Amino acid sequence: MTDALIIARLRDRPGALERALGLLRRRALAVRQLSVDAAGDGVIELALRVDETRTPRERVRLELLGLVDLLDITDAAAQPAIETRSDPE
């Protein structure tokens, strides 16, 4: 399983978040993890983690690019920012 992390920043306008989430559902883009954050200055930041074996990151990117309220997309590293490891014992 290979995860991809995609950060989409949207203008915070009525319906913007709903339109983005509806798009993911309508295009059957399976999301493993989702977080939404108010990034300030009228911007919403949407972080999507997808399983690339089911949902290629490029397909997610291309679909999101159709959103009028989209400001930009970042294809973040697939690796988690904080690594955890099991107890050495």
Add this chain to the structure above:
Amino acid sequence: MNAMTAAEALCHALVAEGVEVIFGHPGGAILPFYDALHRVGAPRHVLMRHEQAAAHAADGYARATGRVGVCVATSGPGATNLVTGLATAQMDSVPLVAITGQVPSALRGQDAFQETDILGITIPVTKHGFIVERPEDLPAIVREAFRIARSGRPGPVLIDIPKDVQNGPCPFEPASAATNGAGARIAPWLPGHQASRGASGANGGRQGVGDTLRDAAALDAAAKLLNEAERPVIMAGRGVVVAGMAEVLRALAERADLPVVTTLLGLDAFPATHPLALGMPGMHGTVRACRAIQRADVILGLGLRFDDRVTGPAARFAPGAKIIHMDIDAAVIGRTVKPALRIVGDLRETLPALLERIAPADHAAWWAELREWPREAAPAASPGSAGPTAAGPLTAREAARALAARIAASGGIVATDVGQHQMLIAQELRDAAPGSHLTSGGLGTMGYALPAALGAALGRPDKPVWAVAGDGGFQMTLQELATVVQERVPIRIAVLNNGYLGMVRQWQELFYERRYSASEITGPDFTMLARAYGVPARRVRRLDELDEALDWAERVHGPALLDLRLPAEENVFPMVPPGASLDEIIVAPDAEVAA
């Protein structure tokens, strides 16, 4: 800068966008706008009898003129009635602006009378939507809505305006020039234009290459594929019409002797009588078009989605072909069939650039193979039958053939509904100019034809306009006969009346062992009904009555209706059964084309 209400500013903003006519139906929450419309006196308002028809009329206007169509409804049920029309426009990339009234801001969220979340409801079926929260924001939102509707891949945009916002003060400076002309159909700003930057090139191409270099390299690669192809096919869709690239397509095909397949929505992109035309592909396409696709080694797809009615099962579509997919919407490329090359951009830029790279060619051997398969959907006499006789009953095929010939001869526009008659007209249509064939291709909306024809006729008063519908679909929006009469719109209406939901019955006959469940449909006497509305009407039962009736309909000043009585159990062939590949096309019952 003039101070006025937002409702008045909306009237001026529409005029500033070049809007001449809008289609709507008033109600409580949109009354400030209607009051302003009365005071300002522009744009012209056409009172439709149902909001769904208002959206279809705006759609027909937009497709026929290349401009943005505008429809208006009140809150609640008025707004929800627009939804089918908006979805129809969204699926077929038609630029619309839909304006809805909303309950006053203070009542929003309280389930107030006629309140509904129309912005939320329409999100999946619109390109974008706005709710206006401050009156002073309205002019800028209108400008942005029109820009979004017509830019990139066109589509419908909703503007929802609470009643108190309509009444609020709004500074407005009328624009000096209208922008809703044909030349402004595609604005340079494209939502999602980032998609084209980094999306062109070989599938999974490298990142970080400069845009221009990438696009040039992709075009070079596409040209190389086409120049070296032995069995090339062009598949042209509505994107060619929207971009105004029909002539460039023709030049491309003629330069390299390239066979051209046109989708249902691309029929008016390339003349069916052209020697290089193969006809329509897919479920009711021609044998020659379907076989060509399945045998092709290179397919150039222009402005189309490769939807399931065109491809059949994607995995079995064009098994030997390298597909070059050119479209303005990056997201449609690769969604169904996987291309070898993707070229994202406005066909007005990319198609001429490709043409420059294409070498003259001669594909005689390929054409010899293609000519072994029939190009016509049906010969003059249906296979296995003795054919129609002049004194015999009128058939749907003959009716569609005669109507299509009349429409072509007069340079007219035809709007069709959905079902058997839609496919028959599509099969029989000849030399349709861009913007002259209006039909709900993606959503498949019954009831589309009459209001769409009405809208088209108001947008193109220089053209004769026909609405062709079945008796089932016609009964979904026939109340618009009243609008046709009130507005004195001179459209001709042909109802192909067989007493069935014809395509449903055909599927039940072919795939459900003739169990005609809920497909037999009664209707009124359409000639009497039309006359009751004030529309002259005639009935035709025999083939030898048809020409004279068509002459009569064309002579009538104002609207006219023909009730064409047809046999109940006539089927539309060729047909690719649902779920089958294009190889499995059926020419007629008991006759299959060998794979």
